[in-house]
Amino acid sequence: MTPDLLFSSLWNDYIQRLCPSAAQVQQLLKEDEALINDHIALRTFNVAPLGIDTLAKPFIDLGYQACGDYLFESKKLVAKHFEHPDPNQPKVFISELKVEECSAELQTIVAKLVKQLDTNKLKGHEFLFGGRLWDLSFVDFQVLAKESEYASWLAAHGYGANHFTVSVNQLNKFDEVQSVNDYLRDEGFTINSAGGEVKGSPEVLLEQSSTMADKVAVTFTEGVEMIPGGFYEFAKRYVMANGEIYTGFVAASADKIFESTDS
Template identity: 35%
Template structure:
């Protein structure tokens, strides 16, 4: 039974990752360079630390809806995070098996936006009068995989997108990209010794032309010093809006995480078990990682 459940979730992850891989050229560029450098033999050798999703906090959507998919497949809801300035809440979810990535799920507090921004979001979401996840067969991996890219609301007009962009870049990202996979995360500490620190891996990334998010510094470090993260600047995609106009907007990106051993970990051997490494997330790190899709970062990419 457990083998069947594991296979179902692997199918769900594949359904998520294939379009993401095709849409985010940095994923392919980094993977190919890692293979050429001898770090890995194939993309499958990369350990995925976590994946992340963005949601809207409105009726029948948001975390309370979206999390059902993952709770059904054995994930455990963990710590809560709040981002006051960005008007966001978030939770992370521990996987049922170490072979699967953690999940980081955030939600925009729509009722904290201006009335006009709330009305714009309501224009697109008000007709969702049932929780769409409740309509899914959560045992059907194909159906769930397709759901991630299902258009739950109409494409926004460029005017509505730009208004949201001016008030909440997170809101603008979600109103266009919906439940698209926001990022996946390469587990740096699982790489060969020459590259298994965030500092050395960042140097490798920049040597192949990858632009890193430098909000709060290129390396975001937790207060305890045991979680280090960095990320690329989001890829710019050509978005076609409801009125037919097109514009370059931020898509998805790639993150990198190094989880250092806990103070009481057994480090007398060359292998350190994941349970002996720092788990969870850090709100200050995540706050700056969010900005991988923000204009202040994406303007660094030549369009």
């Protein structure tokens, strides 16, 4: 297994199951060179045997290293990001829900999901794009959604890339995140406006924006429902005082990017 193969599998799952419109966005932004993927994001619960460490292991086995920790207090989330020694490989941003800080009702539903896990499926790397590892009722999905959009998304979709991210730095046609937003809006896409269309600034060395999530069909025990899936993000990174490009993340901006999957 190589990073290229793993990200290719994650991409195929992402455009087939979670964010079909990403293939169209890629065609619209494509230039002479293949688009550089700045990072992907994965979601999980902090309940054994899940959690950030479980999702990080396949990446660490490929040479990735933990680089930054983030806290999202109001959403009851923590996250880490991981980087590969080869700077051309995408960064990986993994977040987890602090289930113990949530309501008893949410905890009960999550426990019910985790109880269905076949832990053998967590070995290797295929589970990272394996989708849902449990059955879920639409009633439980709705209960989770009232308290935590993050929990309901994860319960419904399971594992896969919540988003991929175009590196705006490499684009020739656009040099600003806002220009990408304007172009995609003209092409019929809805841009996430939570906290402003462009999150971050040159001062914090990172600017980000994203489309709103596609609506995709998901099978629940009662039948199929259309719910928010994945979205496509755009990131522009700035040079630090030491002359190197900033490779971290800005919690205040990421907090608003999470809202791309809100209903």
